[in-house]
Amino acid sequence: MNTIDRASALELYRVMRTIRAFEERATQLFGENKIWGTIHSYAGEEAIAAGVCAHLRDDDWITSTHRGHGHCIAKGADLGKMFAELLGRETGDCRGRGGSMHIADTSKGNLGANGIVGGGIPIATGAALTAKQLGTDQVAVSFFGDGAVNQGTFHESLNLAAIWKLPAVYVCENNQYAESLPVKRAFAVEDISKRAEGYGIPGLHVDGRDVRAVHAAAAEAVARARAGKGPTFIVADSYRHEGHYYGDPRKYQAKDEIEGWRRLFDPIADARAWIVADSLGSAADLDEIDREVAADLDRSVAWADKGPLASPIKLPEDVYAG
Amino acid sequence: MRVSEGLTRPGAGGQSPPTGEMFYNEALGDALRLEMQRDERVIVIGEDIAEHGGAFQVTAGLLDKFGPTRIRQTPISEIGIVGAAVGAALTGLRPVVELMYVDFAGLAMDQIVNQAAQNRFMFGGQARVPMVLRTQGGSGRGNAAQHSKSLEAWFAHVAGLKLVMPSTPADAKGLLTAAIRDDNPVIFLEHKLLYRTKGQVPEGEHVVPLGKADVKRAGTDLTIVTWSREVLFTLDAAAKLAEEGISAEVVRADPRPGRS
Numbered sequence: 096m097n098t099i100d101r102a103s104a105l106e107l108y109r110v111m112r113t114i115r116a117f118e119e120r121a122t123q124l125f126g127e128n129k130i131w132g133t134i135h136s137y138a139g140e141e142a143i144a145a146g147v148c149a150h151l152r153d154d155d156w157i158t159s160t161h162r163g164h165g166h167c168i169a170k171g172a173d174l175g176k177m178f179a180e181l182l183g184r185e186t187g188d189c190r191g192r193g194g195s196m197h198i199a200d201t202s203k204g205n206l207g208a209n210g211i212v213g214g215g216i217p218i219a220t221g222a223a224l225t226a227k228q229l230g231t232d233q234v235a236v237s238f239f240g241d242g243a244v245n246q247g248t249f250h251e252s253l254n255l256a257a258i259w260k261l262p263a264v265y266v267c268e269n270n271q272y273a274e275s276l277p278v279k280r281a282f283a284v285e286d287i288s289k290r291a292e293g294y295g296i297p298g299l300h301v302d303g304r305d306v307r308a309v310h311a312a313a314a315e316a317v318a319r320a321r322a323g324k325g326p327t328f329i330v331a332d333s334y335r336h337e338g339h340y341y342g343d344p345r346k347y348q349a350k351d352e353i354e355g356w357r358r359l360f361d362p363i364a365d366a367r368a369w370i371v372a373d374s375l376g377s378a379a380d381l382d383e384i385d386r387e388v389a390a391d392l393d394r395s396v397a398w399a400d401k402g403p404l405a406s407p408i409k410l411p412e413d414v415y416a417g
Numbered sequence: 418m419r420v421s422e423g424l425t426r427p428g429a430g431g432q433s434p435p436t437g438e439m440f441y442n443e444a445l446g447d448a449l450r451l452e453m454q455r456d457e458r459v460i461v462i463g464e465d466i467a468e469h470g471g472a473f474q475v476t477a478g479l480l481d482k483f484g485p486t487r488i489r490q491t492p493i494s495e496i497g498i499v500g501a502a503v504g505a506a507l508t509g510l511r512p513v514v515e516l517m518y519v520d521f522a523g524l525a526m527d528q529i530v531n532q533a534a535q536n537r538f539m540f541g542g543q544a545r546v547p548m549v550l551r552t553q554g555g556s557g558r559g560n561a562a563q564h565s566k567s568l569e570a571w572f573a574h575v576a577g578l579k580l581v582m583p584s585t586p587a588d589a590k591g592l593l594t595a596a597i598r599d600d601n602p603v604i605f606l607e608h609k610l611l612y613r614t615k616g617q618v619p620e621g622e623h624v625v626p627l628g629k630a631d632v633k634r635a636g637t638d639l640t641i642v643t644w645s646r647e648v649l650f651t652l653d654a655a656a657k658l659a660e661e662g663i664s665a666e667v668v669r670a671d672p673r674p675g676r677s
Contacts, residue, residue: 156508190541197539206507207540211531217497218532221504221512228460228486228510235504248527251497258492413542414576415676416600 099310104375105384107149107306108366111141112388114165115363117174118337120392121164121181121195125341130181134195137165139336142362143268144169146309147236147329150317156204156222156235158215161196162268162335163208166238171203174395184402191405192413212273213239213246216265220252223261223326234320236264242273244287253328257294262320264313265328268303270335275347291328303331304362307369334360434619436587442612444586445475445551448593449513451622453483456511459597462489462498463515472517473553473612495524499550503533503602506548511597519554519568519606526571533602534577545600549593553607555646560609569645572604573673579603579627580673584648586616588669591625599627601675608646628674636666644669 099107118136125134137144140162148169151157159166167177172188180187180198187193188200199207206222209215219237226233243249244267256263267287271278284290291298299316301308309331316327334356338345345353358364370376439447453459461476467490470477480488491498495516502512516522522529529550536544556565572580579601583589589607596603625631633648634655643651648669655665 158504188541189539189543192541193539199536199540199543201507201540201543206504206544207536209532211527214500214527214532217500217528218504218507220497221501221506221510222508223504224501225505225508225510228505229458235508248496248500251492251494252500254492255494255497255501259489410538411676413538413540415579416537416542416545416547 099307099375101375103149104370105380107145107310108370108376108381109384109388110145110148110169111306111363111366112385113174113391114141114144114168116388116392117164117168117177120396122337122341124181124396130195131183132194132196133340134181135162135340136335136337137162139357139360139362140268140270140303140333141165142306142309142366143266143303143331143333144238146306147238147264147266147313149310150313151204151234151236153203155233156206156219158206158219158222158235158237159208160215160239160243161208161210161212162240163198164195167198167200167205167208170200170205172200172205174391175398178396178399179402182399182402183405184399185405186399186402190413192410213243213248215239216243216246216248216252220256220261220263223256223263223320224259226262227259232262232321234262234264234317236266238266238268240273241267241269241271241278241281241287242276243267244290245273245281253294253296253326256326257296260323260325262323263326264316264320265326267328267330268333269330270333272335272339272347274339277347286330288328288330294328296326296328298328298330300330301332303333304360304365306362306366434621434623436617436619438615439586439618440612441586441589441607441614441616442473442475444590444618445593445607446477446479447618448590448597449476449479450482452594452597453479453487458509458511459513460487460489460505460510461513461515462491462502464491464493464498464517466490466515471515473609475551476515495521496528499525500528500532502548502550503528503536503546506546506602507536507544511547513549513551513597516550516552518564519552520563520566522552522568522571529578529602529604530575534575538577546602547600549596549603549605551593551605551607553609555608555610557610569606569672572606575673577602578673579671579675580606581627581671582606582608582645584611584645584669586614587618587623588625588631590618591623592627594622594624595627598624603627606645611646628671631669632666633669634665634667636664638664640666640668642668642670644672
């Protein structure tokens with residue numbers, strides 16, 4: 096039985112609130128032309144990163160996606176270095192070379208966001224192979240969207256992990272759209288988690304709004320992986336509050352859908368309701384966390400903004416090792 | 418500056434190690450065996466590499482010596498295999514992938530170009546990707562269009578990769594050893610018509626450094642820089658030129674040495 100005590104509940108809430116607030120701040124910075132390129136907001140999907148990463152140690156690995164800020168935060172990244180990375184500063188996680196779409200923090204086992212849909216799935220599989228080969232109890236988790244499930248890397252990787260019983264967990268964040276394509280037009284199966292049957296591994300289908308449900312499914316999958324019993328495929332249903340990218344005109348969505356679903360699929364509002372109803376914390380406790388998160392973000396952005404811009408002259412330094 | 422200035426000459430300046438005659442494919446297998454003995458993080462991953470010994474018999478005998486977890490035979494899943502090697506390399510192993518034909522690289526190209534080659538740069542130097550992708554190319558066996566290409570130009574254009582193309586059995590052993598020890602992704606492109614060529618190969622540990630030109634024949638009138646099987650043709654040509662009184666230097670170089 097996966098029970099969540101007060102400390103864990105408040106920590107899950109803090110992580111989720113941090114992700115949401117980070118995305119709001121990043122969107123604001125982008126609007127001010129301080130962030131170049133593009134950003135993809137994770138708002139609405141916070142319960143998935145928070146619920147899964149709660150079971151991971153610093154030496155466990157994840158691979159992330161273009162919509163990767165939430166995974167990075169949930170895996171313990173420093174917020175100042177993250178903002179510095181988005182702002183293209185030498186003080187960022189990746190010295191400003193990666194930006195939003197390639198942010199990585201290997202010190203926390205984050206093997207990187209990825210600009211290629213499905214690109215991280217085989218990489219997490221390889222990390223799980225390392226754990227198996229060296230006989231450690233480390234686990235590798237790959238986060239990806241519903242779009243990635245239709246890439247060849249998904250098929251090849253889940254099959255390899257299944258035949259080799261690798262300590263991997265594959266987490267599909269079904270946010271209802273592969274860029275602009277609705278999930279119903281991309282799959283002939285109703286329940287994406289059924290694909291697990293084809294690989295001979297467990298498939299779990301959870302409500303990705305509900306951090307308790309994600310937490311419970313991930314507990315089972317991570318324990319199974321750590322015990323050497325092989326991979327699990329989790330599908331967490333969710334809704335992307337923002338467009339595919341900042342500035343997406345969202346012509347493929349009706350306005351009432353966006354407004355209605357944003358309210359219906361709000362994992363943070365749900366978590367608040369659950370925590371208060373179960374007397375794990377009061378509204379005042381949660382408001383206090385909100386204030387602490389906001390203050391932390393203020394400090395982080397201020398620190399990041401002081402960092403020097405990444406130097407074009409130094410760019411070749413990291414192309415080759417040695 | 419002449420190309421040959423400052424070049425390394427294997428064996429120069431010291432006692433030459435004992436050698437034995439070997440086929441090119443046996444020399445590659447010898448390098449794999451020695452590096453796997455030396456470092457438990459080295460694994461070989463690919464199709465038909467176990468009981469079958471690889472399509473060109475490079476891994477023959479290694480399954481018995483190292484077992485199925487280090488000679489890790491895979492289903493036919495090129496992007497899965499190459500991507501798993503990238504992830505394994507990022508996290509502490511030193512995988513050697515055998516991609517049966519370079520013509521199949523298209524199936525794995527994203528993991529080669531966008532992941533293996535770019536991870537270190539994109540992550541600001543936080544990561545290393547010490548993997549070798551062994552494959553073979555070239556025509557001349559009547560394998561037709563989808564098994565006969567020479568795709569080295571593709572890889573030569575990708576920053577973050579090193580590209581190595583050995584010409585002799587001694588090169589094959591020494592360069593593969595160096596490639597396995599290198600902390601970067603190395604495309605190790607063999608030639609299908611070289612596997613059954615024979616030559617003297619140093620016994621025991623033999624390292625030919627990457628990124629350094631290798632003078633195969635000294636000469637004073639012109640320098641020809643080449644790689645792979647072309648080195649053999651070029652040496653023949655240089656011998657003919659010598660008959661005409663022209664002294665040609667022949668140098669084997671890596672098409673993309675990388676910066677190190």
